[in-house]
Amino acid sequence: MRPDRRLSRMLHVLIHLDRHGGRLTSDDIAQMLGTNPVVVRRSMAGLRERGYVESVKGHGGGWALTRPLSDITLLDVYMALGEPGLFALATSQDNPRCLVERAVTDRLDETLDQARELLLGRFAEITVAEVAGDFEHRFAALDDDERCASDAG
């Protein structure tokens, strides 16, 4: 199955919006992500509905943050994307009458639920500002040449 990369991409965008300060158009963002402005608008619609960003039409329009990154957790972004399925694994329901199958699915679902709980719990603990801090720390550690060579200066 093709993996969902929207969470990764949206975090990337939020941090760039913060660093940029002003507005970025869907086209700007699409170029950063190597994709299409329509994909950007589609992915960011949920973030707008939840009030993390706003979009403005017309000249000088584009996308901007409406609150600090420290107020947005990875879980917030994940939920703004519609809480897509986390696992590429699922239990089968080929014959719900079969008690063997039910024992298997119950045991597997229980284990998957534990992993899901851990994952979403971690997402809830991490703010986007923290990830931005990871970047700042790395960027500060570079010497001047490396800073010029990187795309995030």
Next chain:
Amino acid sequence: MRPDRRLSRMLHVLIHLDRHGGRLTSDDIAQMLGTNPVVVRRSMAGLRERGYVESVKGHGGGWALTRPLSDITLLDVYMALGEPGLFALATSQDNPRCLVERAVTDRLDETLDQARELLLGRFAEITVAEVAGDFEHRFAALDDDERCASDAG
């Protein structure tokens, strides 16, 4: 993305093989799973290569266990399937030069790795015999009518 149900199905099959005692043909198993014998052979090839089951051609042929369920963990079955990807989520590599993206992907990958470690660790702790025990326990708790109505008697 379409989830992978092979792990669930293979556990189901292994427990039925154990309860049945003798051999089951790919056709028998396909009917249990509501699928096609070719799908069964393909999924079970890895289990055979690892020595958990054997297959015999010709009259009276089919599939049988080659070791007790207590010697097979969920992790063993997962690995026999070729260790398919666990998550429907992945990090993006749209622009590896971008330090922001790298900070995001590193943080996300780290979190996903934690969840993966938990999940595979749990898989390693659970034997197929344990899941079969779950079934036996439930089956013993049924009264006669319910046993007849279930498909696992």
Next chain:
DNA sequence: TCCTCACGTAAGCGTGTTTGTTACGTGATA
């Protein structure tokens, strides 16, 4: 010997989800 059974494998299509693309509409600004 010949037939049937059952597995082994290759090849192609179906399907669902994200992603990519085109097209058209709407509102805001110069």
Next chain:
DNA sequence: TATCACGTAACAAACACGCTTACGTGAGGA
């Protein structure tokens, strides 16, 4: 009024599992 930029619908591409068909091989029985 022209242009910019978002909003949305519609459709194609890519990808992996699942399904189906087809053909080959080895084992056993008539």
